[in-house]
Amino acid sequence: MNESDWASCLDDPQGIRRFYSQVPDLSKCDLFYFLTDERGSGVTLGFETSCMPQRGDYASESREFNSFEFYLAFLNVRAFTVEGWSGPARKSVTLAPGVAEEIQVTIEAPGTFVGFEADSVSLAKSRFALVSRGD
Structure with missing residues (x-):
């Protein structure tokens, strides 16, 4: 499985593929959000990318954002399983x-390891944003 095949793990792969070819x-991507919910045994991961959508109306809408x-x-x-957590936000993230x-989900970086299994994964939310990068 290559890096872009993670979308095939989604309940509805078109949820993210409507934005990207x-x-x-x-x-x-920067993993900027990590929430565990023990009540519903869920995990939510939030990612930020400068790789803007390329498809249809989303491509033209994204011109106002970075x-x-x-x-x-x-x-x-x-x-x-969690064995440490360290910055920066960029981690090696695998869904398979x-x-x-x-x-199967793994998140790895120097000083960081998170692993878990889940029955399903879905695209919960998406949005365009302006981010100060300080480059």
């Missing part, structure tokens, strides 16, 4: 189908 590599944010919501999370149709 080739979805951004999660490992090249960033695209999207959130992935994972349900029925189990086997949750497991052997029993679960989704």
Whole structure:
């Protein structure tokens, strides 16, 4: 599975593919939001990318912005493991189908490891934004 195949793990892959002909590599996005919800055994990850949408009306709408944010919501999370968390926001993020149709998720960087399985993942929210990058 290559970096852009993560969209095939989504309940509705068209949710993100309506924006992109080739979805951004999660490992090249900034993981700026990480929420665990023990009540519903869920995890939500928020990503920010300067890779702007290329499709249809979204491509023309994005001209006013320099960033695209999207959130992935994972349900029925189990086997949750955290071994450290450090900056920066850029991490190696992998979503892959497991052997029993679960989704395997890993987040890695120096000083960081997070792993878990989930029954499903969906695009929960997306939006355009203006971000000060300080480049």
